[in-house]
Amino acid sequence: MGINAKELPLGDVFTPDYILSIPSFQRAYIWRPENILQLVNDLLEACKTPETPYFLGSLILVREGGPRYEVIDGQQRLVSLSIIIAALRDLERDPEWMTLLDHLIVDPGDKLRGIANEPRLTLRERDAAFFREYVQEGNLEALFDLTDEDWTTAAQRNITRNTKRVYDELSALGEEERRAFASYMVKMVTLVIVTTDDLDGAHRIFDVMNMRGLPLTASDVFKARATSALKPAEMDMYAARWDDIMDPLGDDPQSTEEFFATLHMILTHKHSTDKLIEEFLADVLQPRIDAGDVPAFIETVLAPYAAAWQVIAHATDTVLPDEVKFRLEALNDYRNHEWKAVAMWVLVHSYRNLGSPDVSPFASRAGRAARANATAKTLGGHDMQRLNEVLAALERVTGIDTLNRVSAFTRRGHMTAAIRDLDKGYPTNLVRGLAVKADDRTGALVRLHGEMQGDDELIRLLLIRANEQAAGAHLARPRRLSALAIMPLDIDHTASFANWTQDDHDHWMYRLGNMALAQGAPDQLDRITEYEKRRDRILVRVDSRRFPLTDGLKDFNECTPAMLKHRQEETIRLIADYWQIRYDENHTDLTGKGNEALAEAAAKPTHGSRRVTIRQVVKAGLLIPGEKLVWERPRKGERWYATVTETGKFRLDDGSEHASPTAAAKAAAGGKASGGLDVWKRTSDGVKLSEIWKKYRQQVG
Incomplete structure (x- = not known):
């Protein structure tokens, strides 16, 4: 050459x-x-x-x-x-x-x-x-x-x-x-x-030789390799067909790579690595090229799976049955995407005409030529019972894996095992990877009982599941939906919580019972401390009141530990019913067991990243009441002091007391501080609170 x-x-x-x-x-x-x-x-x-x-x-x-x-x-x-x-x-x-x-x-x-x-x-x-x-x-x-x-x-x-x-x-x-x-x-x-x-x-x-332009996407490389083996007339026709299939997926290289990695896993039952292009060429395309059936690959594999990818991404715009759309919308709530492989498989195997150039699954695109009368029927749907069973089981295992913080490697293993069994024709209840084991079920219930601090996305998702289970129907969501705490972070000097002990406040602050879904920004209650005003602000919008657990706040004029306990138990029961993990093999209601009993039965440690309080550290002897702490900003010439109290708080020089290091830091700096564990130090040895907190976590396991 x-x-x-x-x-x-x-x-x-x-x-x-x-x-x-x-x-x-x-x-x-x-x-x-x-x-x-x-x-x-x-x-x-x-x-x-x-x-x-x-x-x-x-x-x-x-x-x-x-x-x-x-x-x-x-x-x-x-x-x-x-x-x-x-x-x-x-x-x-x-x-x-x-x-x-x-x-x-x-x-x-x-x-x-x-x-x-x-x-x-x-x-x-x-x-x-x-x-x-x-x-x-x-x-x-x-x-x-x-x-x-x-x-x-x-x-x-x-x-x-x-x-x-x-x-x-x-x-x-x-x-x-x-x-x-x-x-x-x-x-x-x-x-x-x-x-x-x-x-x-x-x-x-x-x-x-792609020298200066943007890097070739996986689709570019695969199309070039696949069509290079065709005759000139076929090359143009199938290159254009490839573009018709892939164009709707967009031109984001990362998304394209994720699609082909998922397709590789579906077709080969192998986990993808960082050598996607080499592996897809060797495992998927080259055998097709050698067999001379590249056109069949494009029409019967690439087209339907690319259409399934689009259906998953834009489920609400499709002509699919409402139940299928709602289940796909629920799956899209998760930040992890391993589930897409199984969802794509079951969609392709449930709609004969998915990917056909003459049939669109999208209602919004049904105004052009042969696609004018797109309906679920024209997609050639069959075995809808299996489709709904697989999607329900898929959402269940994805939710429980998310709650249990299962690793990406394990999640991929679940999906690979599921596709392998689905390819063998196993019924849904016998598909490995879609089954929830007893230990996983117990671990999920323990997590539901515990603190949820630092995972706003998961709290929001769990509350959506609980509210939809309570409503018995899919609930339309406002564009901006937040999970808000019913209690304020600091209950000092608030009439609504005058009868609360600090222990009760610390126990409930970051649990599901203290959370409610509401339309709007997550900081909308930051300056409101009294319960009635916080409740009324949560309920002010109609879009918030459509959620049963949120609307139920109107029936409580006071926020008490008993009220939050009731909400906690109800929320956990609803989620457990939604995911079908409420009962064990002996039909025992696990939601009726205390968290300690569940934790003893769980095979995994349960402390995780739960919030550590000042009171806990004092009780462990890692901070001593009366000890002096300092926060210094040398460049600004600023210095603040705090004293550890017998009740597990930090008292500033102005006499105000605060239940968390961050709250104390914000109060000292006029509301312009965060990360209290990193700023306060013990004056006796200069050790940061973050190190003391870490030591406590190591002690309790």
């Missing part, structure tokens, strides 16, 4: 010597505004030293014949440079300058010789007409008038947004500045043009 290379200024590239096209197997245009603006700013900075060249990397081209070349590497820069030139042309008022700029991106042709004008760069077929009409032919005003509904691909969206941002950036320059910038681009911006005549080697160059 002969390769030639030479360095040329941009003005010698955008000429009749190079008629460039993007082959169908190439990725789409994926640069975002931040990428193209970085290029513009780099070039503007370089333009300040007009005699210094600016090297823009290499273009990898495969000769088609004469001056025509396919672009193997460099599409992102070429399209972006065309956009910049189009914006300069549109901002120009001098006809001669406009013509010169126009000829950089469109060959004017020669009417006398019967040569038609054509663009210097032609994009993939799906985006070529759009790019030519709006950018290369200078219809920027029409481009700026387009809306989301007018884009049929992600590349068209990127072209539109990038052109707008470049136009805005360059319009801020003066006329002479823009002309100097244009001249610099033509004369001093250089590229190394690497060309080859070996079309058979194009895909190898594509795999290894």
Whole structure:
């Protein structure tokens, strides 16, 4: 394979010597505004030293014949440079300058010789007409008038947004500045043009020579490898089909990689590693290429699983039954995504036409051509009972694994085992990986009884599950939904909690019984200390009162330990019923057992990251009542002191007492402090409270 290379200024590239096209197997245009603006700013900075060249990397081209070349590497820069030139042309008022700029991106042709004008760069077929009409032919005003509904691909969206941002950036320059910038681009911006005549080697160059543009996504590499084995006519057709399948997933490389890693696990029952591309090529694609059934892979594997990925991400927009949509929405509540593999498997095996080019699972897309009458029936649904059983079991095991803080490795093991058994045709109740063991069940109940400090996302999720179980139905959620504490962090000097002991307050502060769902920000109660005002603020919005456990606050005029105990027991019972972990094999109601009894039966330690209180540390003898603590800020010339009290509080020099190190720090610094454990030190030895707290945690296991 002969390769030639030479360095040329941009003005010698955008000429009749190079008629460039993007082959169908190439990725789409994926640069975002931040990428193209970085290029513009780099070039503007370089333009300040007009005699210094600016090297823009290499273009990898495969000769088609004469001056025509396919672009193997460099599409992102070429399209972006065309956009910049189009914006300069549109901002120009001098006809001669406009013509010169126009000829950089469109060959004017020669009417006398019967040569038609054509663009210097032609994009993939799906985006070529759009790019030519709006950018290369200078219809920027029409481009700026387009809306989301007018884009049929992600590349068209990127072209539109990038052109707008470049136009805005360059319009801020003066006329002479823009002309100097244009001249610099033509004369001093250089590229190394690497060309080859070996079309058979194009895909190898594509795999290894991505020099300056954004890194190839997994989809780019897999498409190139899969279609390289096809005949030219098939290559174009299936490359376009691949794009049709993958475009809706977006162009985020991380998301694309997650999709293919999940697909790899589904097809091979193997855990993914950091060598996804090599493993997917070897385990999945190469056997298909060797067998000559790449088209079948694209249609019967890639298409349905990509559609399932989209269904999972946008479940509420689909025509699937409500129960399926609600279960998928519940699964999307989790921060971990191992469950997606099983969800994709069961969706693909429950809808025969999922991924078909003629049937869409999305109601919102049902206005075009053959997709006009998209319904759950046209998707070819079957065995809906199994679909709902698998999704319910999947959400159950995912929730319990999350609650028990199971490692990612173990979660992946559960999902791999589940898919292996599902592939064998096992009924849901016999599928390993979807079963909850007795120890897992007990551990989850212990966690529900305990403190939840520091995990607001998990608290919110658990409260949603409890409230929906209480309502017996799926509950629509407001756009912003927070889990709020019914009690304030500090109950000193509050009439509502005058009868509370500090021990009772510390016990209930971070438990589920003290939490309620409410519309709005998580800090909306920060300045409210009295119970009735906090309750009324929680209940002020209708969207908050739709949650039964929240609405139940209206029936309590006082916040008492008994009231929070009642809420705690009710919440745990509801969650246990939702996940079907309330009863053991002997039909004993485990929610009726005390936390200590459950903890004794649990196979795992239960202290975890539970909050440690000043009182606990004092009782353990690690802090002594009367000891003096200091917080110093040498740079600001500030110093505060606190004294440890018999009742397990910190007393400041002004006489105020506080139940936590952070509360004491905030009070000392006028509310502008956090992380009290890291700022207070013992004056006797300079040891930080964080070290003392760590020692206590080690002692109690």
